[in-house]
Amino acid sequence: MSLRRFTRTPEAVAGVVVLALLAIMALAAPFLFPGDPQSIAGPALVRPFQDWAFPLGTDRLGRDVLAELFHGARTSLAVGLAAAAASLAIGTIVGTLAGFAGGIVDEILMRITDAFQTVPGFLLALAFVSVVGPSLGVVVIAIALSAWTGPARVARAEVLSIRERDYVASARVAGMHPLAIAFREVMPNALPPVLALSSVMVAGAILTEAALSFLGLGDPNRVTWGGMIAEGRAVLRTAPFLSIAPGVMLVFTVLGVYLAGEGIVENSAVKRGLA
């Protein structure tokens, strides 16, 4: 993918710039703000832009809001990327198996997919984290559990159209193991439309993580934007900034993911059109 073609639309450029800034924030957080961002750094409820030791002020407990925002970027991006990758992986595997095997296997897997789509994803994630206990890994798995069905359906549809092609038939004739055909020959070719879902998955995962943290189900040992918003709620009347700032970060992050994602999809559509 050439960068020039990718940056053709201004929206995509904006998305990439926002994501790059966020990535820098996330990577720089431990260097710019070493130490635990959850520890008390100064007086409580310093207003933003008052004290240059705390440019964005402090929260109810005297924690540095700017440091929290930087560290929150780490959590959001890490969870978003990991959960999206997990959803895509589960979805692709289930979809490939269902589409390639057909028959009863397909029927069972698709009914299970239906069942997962019938249960509100957020409730499922909530229940899972609540039962297993909140930690970063559990949150990632919970989000993946609630989001893998979309990729599974797309992968299955793609596999159904691929599995009758010549190279699959010749692999069969060559005596390749069906599972090897499914995952070595078919799955890689079914990936492009599944990967086109990436930006939606990442964005959705970031939003779900934020909502879980907001309800107090995030990893208690990490700063999360959702958790910060929940914290700020207690002083909503006097210090609304504490709830607004992390929310703005969330909006920018998710918007950046969407915009960059649309650029990628458009770009690959152009490429396919040319091919």
Place this chain on the structure above:
Amino acid sequence: MSAAELSPSRSPLLSVRGLTVAYRGSDASAIRDVSIDVLTGECLAVIGESGSGKSTLALAVAGLLPASARTTGHLEWPGLGRAALGGSDIGFIFQDPAASLDPVMSVGRQVAEVVRTHLGLGWREAYGEAAELLARVKLPERTFDAYPHQLSGGQKQRVAIAAAIAARPRLLIADEATSALDTIVQAEIVALIARLVAEDAMTLLFISHDIALAAQIADRIAVFRDGQLLELGTTAEVIGHPRHDYTRMLLSSHIGLDVAPMLAAPR
């Protein structure tokens, strides 16, 4: 209607003068410097292969060219004394009947919609009028509430014809109106168009790649090639004494073509 009646004294309904149409993003003009008169009450067939520009001419006349088209030249309507309005002055029948109807609206309503738009009637009266129109194109009553997917290709084309003539247009344009249909249905549709044109005293612009078909219905034939008007004459002249090799080639490409029966074919 014989060729003799079509003397030049007959007034033109439409005069096309120096019409050139080019599509953006393509160097070649779709049609180049075309001048032609469509006489009131005649049936003019425009013949050519695909890419000859005949459909572009039809779309230009009906004002349906896409936004990417660049047009120079003039379209005048001496027969109307004003610019023609799509739907009310011009009825247009497309090639693919399946693609000319809204898939989720009953066909009766689609015809009634045209009546309502141009004749200023309420829905109730428009429905009545539409039912009569469907009867005129020989569709059974029950088709009124049918949806396009429930009809055959020929039936859909009849609906499209009913919608095209609903507002009693002066000019009917049939753009390859039968080429998506099988031979028997094709003959029925051509006969239907001919009958309706005669009954309503419409002028017909019959666009086709099929010179034999055109000869059955046309008073005059215009032959297009590469966006230009190659030859224009009465059907008898063009079929009997083609001036251009290209026209001769079109004629001879009809295997076993016998000109005489073609001319004698009932209209």
Place this chain on the structure above:
Amino acid sequence: MNRALRLLRRRLVGSVFVLLIVVVGTFFLLEAAPGDAVDAYIGSIGGDAGLAELLRQRWGLDQSTGTRLAAYLWALLHLDLGHSVAFSRPIRDILLERLPNTLLLMGSATALSFFLGSALGIVAGARPGSFRDRFLSIGSLALYAVPGFWLALVLVIVFAVDLRWFPIAGIETIASGKTGLARAADIIHHLVLPVTALGFIYLALYLRMMRAGMAEVWRQDFVLALRARGIPRRRIVLAHVARNALLPLVTMLGLQSAQMLGGSVVIESVFSVPGLGRLAQEAVTARDTPLLLGIILISAVLVVVINLLVDLAYAFLDPRVGASEAGA
């Protein structure tokens, strides 16, 4: 209507299987939870190991997994969802008490997002590529990026705290003694902010779908045929292009119902609306897993029912549905 009935019958059979899978899934999630109902009971009431042993025997918790699953299914078949320790009441009663509030919130939010979203989508899709189109597209994307609970808080800050136009929380004024229309007006007043917060998030989805769908319909040949018939542009946009583009939105309405139930958890929590979503949060806080799973089950049933209704509506709107199986 025969067509719709056939469709309904086929979907019902599928739905039963799907719900069975959900039930089995929730059972195992319940099993995975640390501690069982007895632990929770003793935790709240008090008692020694002997009592625990006795209760486990009485409640059949010492049986094999298969036996307990069968017992669980048997109980569900009698609409017995178990007992909530946190509320000391049958779970079924709590759910039925909370359900109407959630239905009211979801129904209103769905209506808002669907109608306003598709209307704005029509405005955007009427002229693809126009300024209005680009503005609405980017605006909707931004809206789509907003976390629902945060939008809710911002609405609270602006309209409840600063402007004081709407109440901060609750579904009606407590002990106001209002009845009839006055009570209805009170509830509407309370619901404006939550419905807006929940509805606006999904509004963007319908807007974008309608716009994209219309862009697709514009390219179809029948639109040219309509122009050739001289149908006014306004009518082409509304009665044909938007009408055709509406169909996928209706499908989305069903798919979206599960999402919206999830979204209502945070919205109901922010506004303290006593519905299923807030109940879920309460169940999490109180570590009442059976109650949480009860909420999941009733949500799944709700989603299935909504999807059946949507299928029927779709069959009504699209004459092509089920046509191919007419002979079957």
